[in-house]
Amino acid sequence: MNFTRWSARLPGTQRRAAARTESAVSPDRRGDGSVPAARAERSADAPPAPAVDVLPARDVLDRVPALVALVHGPDHRIGYVNDAYTTAFGTRPTGVPARDALPELAELGLLPLLDQVLRSGRPRTLKSRKAVDGRSYTFTCTPVAEDGDRDAGVLVFATDVTDHAEAAERLRAAERRQRETAVTLQRSLLPQELEQPDDLRIAATYLPGGTEAAVGGDWYDVITLGGGRTALVIGDVMGRGVRAAAVMGQLRTAVRAYARLDLPPHEVLQLLDGLAAEIDANQIATCVYAIHDPNEGRLVYASAGHLPILVRDENGVVSRADEPTGPPLGTGGWIHSSGCVALHPGATAVLYTDGLVERRDADLDEGIAALEGALAGATGTPQVVCDRLVRSAGVTADHDDDVAVLVLQHPARTGPDGDLFRNAALELLGGVEAAPRARAFASGVLTSWRFPAELHDLGVLATSELVANSLQHGIPPMRLRLRRTDRRLIIEVTDGDDHLPRRRRAEPGDESGRGIAIVATIASSWGCRRTPGGGKAVWCEFVLPQG
Numbered sequence: 043m044n045f046t047r048w049s050a051r052l053p054g055t056q057r058r059a060a061a062r063t064e065s066a067v068s069p070d071r072r073g074d075g076s077v078p079a080a081r082a083e084r085s086a087d088a089p090p091a092p093a094v095d096v097l098p099a100r101d102v103l104d105r106v107p108a109l110v111a112l113v114h115g116p117d118h119r120i121g122y123v124n125d126a127y128t129t130a131f132g133t134r135p136t137g138v139p140a141r142d143a144l145p146e147l148a149e150l151g152l153l154p155l156l157d158q159v160l161r162s163g164r165p166r167t168l169k170s171r172k173a174v175d176g177r178s179y180t181f182t183c184t185p186v187a188e189d190g191d192r193d194a195g196v197l198v199f200a201t202d203v204t205d206h207a208e209a210a211e212r213l214r215a216a217e218r219r220q221r222e223t224a225v226t227l228q229r230s231l232l233p234q235e236l237e238q239p240d241d242l243r244i245a246a247t248y249l250p251g252g253t254e255a256a257v258g259g260d261w262y263d264v265i266t267l268g269g270g271r272t273a274l275v276i277g278d279v280m281g282r283g284v285r286a287a288a289v290m291g292q293l294r295t296a297v298r299a300y301a302r303l304d305l306p307p308h309e310v311l312q313l314l315d316g317l318a319a320e321i322d323a324n325q326i327a328t329c330v331y332a333i334h335d336p337n338e339g340r341l342v343y344a345s346a347g348h349l350p351i352l353v354r355d356e357n358g359v360v361s362r363a364d365e366p367t368g369p370p371l372g373t374g375g376w377i378h379s380s381g382c383v384a385l386h387p388g389a390t391a392v393l394y395t396d397g398l399v400e401r402r403d404a405d406l407d408e409g410i411a412a413l414e415g416a417l418a419g420a421t422g423t424p425q426v427v428c429d430r431l432v433r434s435a436g437v438t439a440d441h442d443d444d445v446a447v448l449v450l451q452h453p454a455r456t457g458p459d460g461d462l463f464r465n466a467a468l469e470l471l472g473g474v475e476a477a478p479r480a481r482a483f484a485s486g487v488l489t490s491w492r493f494p495a496e497l498h499d500l501g502v503l504a505t506s507e508l509v510a511n512s513l514q515h516g517i518p519p520m521r522l523r524l525r526r527t528d529r530r531l532i533i534e535v536t537d538g539d540d541h542l543p544r545r546r547r548a549e550p551g552d553e554s555g556r557g558i559a560i561v562a563t564i565a566s567s568w569g570c571r572r573t574p575g576g577g578k579a580v581w582c583e584f585v586l587p588q589g
Contacts, residue, residue: 108202109179111147112186113140114195118156120144121195130175146174147198152181159183159196170207178207224284225250231291237264239272240527241336241463242450245424247432249445251282251397258444259286259327260395261294265301268569269581270336270525270532273301276393276448277329277348280370289325293318293371297331304571307331307344308378311371315346318372327371330393334385334450337465337523341385342574344378346371349396349410352417356388356454360414380574388454390427392417397443398435409435424449462528464491470509470520470535480509480522484533487524493531497584500564501531504582507557508535511543511580526586530566534581542570542578 103110103124111134112122118140128134134143140156141148147156150171159166165184172178179200187194229248236244246262259279267273275297279290296317300310310331318327330351332343343351343363350364363383368376385391392413399409416434420427427449437445455463466487470476484505488498505522512520516537525532545558558580562568565582572578 109198109200111144111198111200112195113144113156113198114187116160117141118153118160118196127200130173130177149174150181152183152198155181155183156196156198159185160194170203170210172207177202177204179203220284224287227284227287227291231287231294232261233263237266237272239264239266239270239334240529241270241452242272242334243424243453244274244448244450245428246449247425247428247445247447249397249432249437249441251442251444258282258397259290260397260444260446261290262393262446262448263294263297264448265298267301267304267333268567268583269534269571269579270527271304272334274332274334274393274448274450275301275329276395276446277327277371278395278444278446279325279327281325285322286325289318289321289327292321293327293329297329304569306380306574307333307342308380311344311346311368311378315371315374315376315378319374321372323372325372329371332393334452336452337525339384339386340382341391342380342382344368344380346378349394349399351383352392352394352410352414353383353385354390354392354417355384356386358418360418362410362414385452387452390417390424390449390451392427392431393448393450394431395444395446397441397445398431398437398447400443424451427451459528462526464526466524468522470512470518470522472513472518472520476513476520477506477509481506483522484524488531491526494587497531497586500584501533504533504561504565504584505535507561508533508580508582511535511557512537515539515541515543516578528586529588530586531584532581533583534579536573536577536579538577540572540576540578542572543580 100122103122106124107126109127109130110122110124111120111127113119114121120134120136120138120140120143122136123134131146141153147153150168150173152168155166155168163185165182167183168181170178170180180203182199182201184197184199185194186197232248236246238244244264248260248262251258259281260277261279262276263274265273265275277290277293279286279293293314296314297310300313305313311329314329318325327346328348329346330343330348332341332351334341341351341353341363345367347367347370350362350367352360352362354360361383363381366379366381368378383391394413396406399413400406401409413431413435416431417427420430420434422430428447431447431449432445466483468480468483470480481502484502485498488501493501501524505524509522512535516539518538520535520537523534523536525534543558545562558568561582566585568580568582570578570580
């Protein structure tokens with residue numbers, strides 16, 4: 043091999059030659075003041091440095107700490123390996139094809155790269171590959187002859203980057219641990235098992251962003267309010283990482299606490315708005331809070347900057363519940379309001395976060411319209427619908443944003459299943475005959491529903507106490523409603539007065555104040571709430587024996 047002919051083409055050789063040539067120029071040609079005097083005197087006494095063109099190439103390459111190998115010809119026969127290469131991989135015979143003599147390059151997939159360099163005459167680089175000696179190298183393959191030369195070859199120059207590779211791996215491992223911590227935190231803050239109301243079938247899906255993205259603050263929840271009513275909530279805390287997950291956890295806990303007050307959706311969002319500003323004034327979150335009442339056949343909701351709820355009715359027609367919508371939580375200064383959308387038996391509703399429909403290359407409305415089309419054709423159980431919507435949106439494991447989807451169905455029950463869900467109501471006109479009529483009505487209904495005698499008597503007693511309380515403290519219109527599901531008996535009395543009763547201890551001489559205490563004692567649970575049109579509803583539940 044003619045190393046002298048190739049030496050000028052080694053990586054960086056021409057730049058070093060130019061620098062050496064410039065340093066050898068006499069001070070007269072540099073110009074006044076270009077070199078300090080002391081340096082000029084030393085340069086005059088020292089022998090001139092040899093130019094790179096006259097240095098023996100083999101001596102230079104043998105002393106280079108990087109690994110160097112020279113191959114030539116179409117089968118890449120070895121022409122030379124330097125001492126560093128020999129130290130790393132052992133002695134290599136010259137004149138032998140690289141496929142046989144350099145197995146370490148074959149294992150790294152470097153041989154096809156040598157072919158490319160030989161054909162194109164252009165250098166190629168393979169970054170940070172771990173070799174058989176356990177160290178990592180960056181390989182640069184450079185042509186060392188002009189096109190058409192029969193002795194054309196390739197110079198393989200390998201730089202040891204083990205320290206950099208290990209540092210990068212440690213950094214990636216730290217990022218993975220941080221992300222796993224955030225994902226674990228977020229998953230622990232999400233409901234581990236969804237509550238399943240009597241009248242609804244519900245499923246949810248949460249998918250964190252891809253491995254290179256920090257986890258976000260998407261969240262959802264299902265809360266049974268009692269009296270057959272259910273609260274559903276989904277939200278998205280802006281930002282990523284542990285901080286977003288922590289804020290999400292605080293908001294979810296607050297929603298569950300506010301839900302126990304059985305407030306209208308817009309009042310819950312009003313409370314959340316103030317809390318979000320207190321948690322972090324710079325952290326903004328969107329949220330939808332909805333309440334389903336099976337007696338009314340509708341979904342009452344309020345939205346704080348969140349995407350519209352989608353509802354597919356029993357005929358397969360999909361509509362958006364996008365009004366009214368207020369600004370995100372934490373902005374303050376806004377009075378939220380509630381809206382409603384029909385949710386009759388056979389209907390399906392979908393609550394979701396923006397990761398399901400938002401794409402960088404498409405308008406948000408296009409994503410929502412595509413989701414509507416997917417929902418129109420998605421049938422089956424709520425979990426099946428969840429999975430189909432996620433697949434239709436193209437969400438994969440490396441998706442760059444978190445996705446949360448909450449699907450609820452109001453099943454259309456017929457036949458024997460429908461007999462387990464019954465309703466009965468009676469308008470109370472007031473007067474001394476109202477309480478006896480209510481007791482007789484409740485007794486007849488519970489008998490027709492074939493409840494056991496003990497549950498029948500407890501239901502009539504609870505009806506009597508609730509009606510008596512309403513007659514004494516409420517105002518017309520008054521109404522008694524009895525409802526049974528496959529799991530429980532619900533008794534509810536509404537009237538026009540918005541003063542909520544509370545359980546208290548009655549003194550021995552008191553003639554009243556024991557009704558709610560009796561109901562709380564005999565029933566599985568009880569509660570009260572204000573109704574939207576003014577007035578209140580007081581209810582109690584009895585768990586039905588199973589089997």
